Amino acid sequence: MVQDMQEPSDAVTDAWVCLVRAEREVVGQIEAELKGAGFPCLSWYDVLRHLKRQPDGRSSPKEIEDAVLFEQYNLSRLLDRMETDGLVRRIPYPGDKRRQWVEITDAGRALQRRMWGVYGPAINRFVGCKLTAAEAEQLASLLLKLMQPKKD
Amino acid sequence: MVQDMQEPSDAVTDAWVCLVRAEREVVGQIEAELKGAGFPCLSWYDVLRHLKRQPDGRSSPKEIEDAVLFEQYNLSRLLDRMETDGLVRRIPYPGDKRRQWVEITDAGRALQRRMWGVYGPAINRFVGCKLTAAEAEQLASLLLKLMQPKKD
DNA sequence: TCAAATATGATGCAATTGCATAGAAACAGG
DNA sequence: CCTGTTTCTATGCAATTGCATCATATTTGA
Numbered sequence: 565m566v567q568d569m570q571e572p573s574d575a576v577t578d579a580w581v582c583l584v585r586a587e588r589e590v591v592g593q594i595e596a597e598l599k600g601a602g603f604p605c606l607s608w609y610d611v612l613r614h615l616k617r618q619p620d621g622r623s624s625p626k627e628i629e630d631a632v633l634f635e636q637y638n639l640s641r642l643l644d645r646m647e648t649d650g651l652v653r654r655i656p657y658p659g660d661k662r663r664q665w666v667e668i669t670d671a672g673r674a675l676q677r678r679m680w681g682v683y684g685p686a687i688n689r690f691v692g693c694k695l696t697a698a699e700a701e702q703l704a705s706l707l708l709k710l711m712q713p714k715k716d
Numbered sequence: 717m718v719q720d721m722q723e724p725s726d727a728v729t730d731a732w733v734c735l736v737r738a739e740r741e742v743v744g745q746i747e748a749e750l751k752g753a754g755f756p757c758l759s760w761y762d763v764l765r766h767l768k769r770q771p772d773g774r775s776s777p778k779e780i781e782d783a784v785l786f787e788q789y790n791l792s793r794l795l796d797r798m799e800t801d802g803l804v805r806r807i808p809y810p811g812d813k814r815r816q817w818v819e820i821t822d823a824g825r826a827l828q829r830r831m832w833g834v835y836g837p838a839i840n841r842f843v844g845c846k847l848t849a850a851e852a853e854q855l856a857s858l859l860l861k862l863m864q865p866k867k868d
Numbered sequence: 869t870c871a872a873a874t875a876t877g878a879t880g881c882a883a884t885t886g887c888a889t890a891g892a893a894a895c896a897g898g
Numbered sequence: 899c900c901t902g903t904t905t906c907t908a909t910g911c912a913a914t915t916g917c918a919t920c921a922t923a924t925t926t927g928a
Contacts, residue, residue: 576844582859587739692728700727707734
């Protein structure tokens, strides 16, 4: 297919470069805030937030992977660490011994809340303050298009 | 300051979540293509591209850091690896013995070109195909706003 | 029903990254 | 000049990540 072999236009390249740069820059700033406040990094928060939003505060590792776009082996070990810290608990999955539930603990919920106290304002400062409400919506909708499955 | 303590609006939170997710997803897809073609990862490309665009194919590590948003210690060791592979060369900086030049080699230029042959089309496929030209420009301009220094 | 294919998680080991700090040179102020 | 501070790069060591593969359990299908 010809289209696949073409070089991207300048506009597309710009968008791509800005995407990577902006993400790196904002993530860096926000991670620094979290670390400065003595909190673990965003990946821990993402897992906690995902679990907190599930019906019983539990989810399968596979679901978490999809939610936070983590590699299986990385998540497996991240959960080890979080479990060691008492933030999360692994529970056997009835009816399928391969699977398991991962359940957020009270300590996990508490940490998620405390982190949000720093994280939320940081998002506001590094994203919210830079955009109008309309621009924020526009940005989200453009980024969503990048995540749509390719038409082929 | 009150504004700093507030939680972000839903629109802002959406934009932030989409930013991280879209970046992760597209970077993942593109890295997979590069790896599949037997190439090193994007950070190597970024360094090569930055150097290639400099007047004499050379730059200081500090400049590279700013260009690619790398930590100093990571860049230092990345340059070690790239030098080992003959892609760049470190040259003493005349007049300031703390500094150095990093210069791209012919092999480095060649690799950059060959990588672009895979990378360019991949950008097109994972970014270009998802957006119109106008949308790409709009996206870039919104992302640029995120990188503007905060008004305080 | 049984072997092969698939699905889910874990793990050994190498590579990379993060953190703290070192080393060395230049600079600034007295 | 000195001495303390800043700038630029490197590095020891611990933590994390990537890769390949294993282990176990389920599903498929011949």
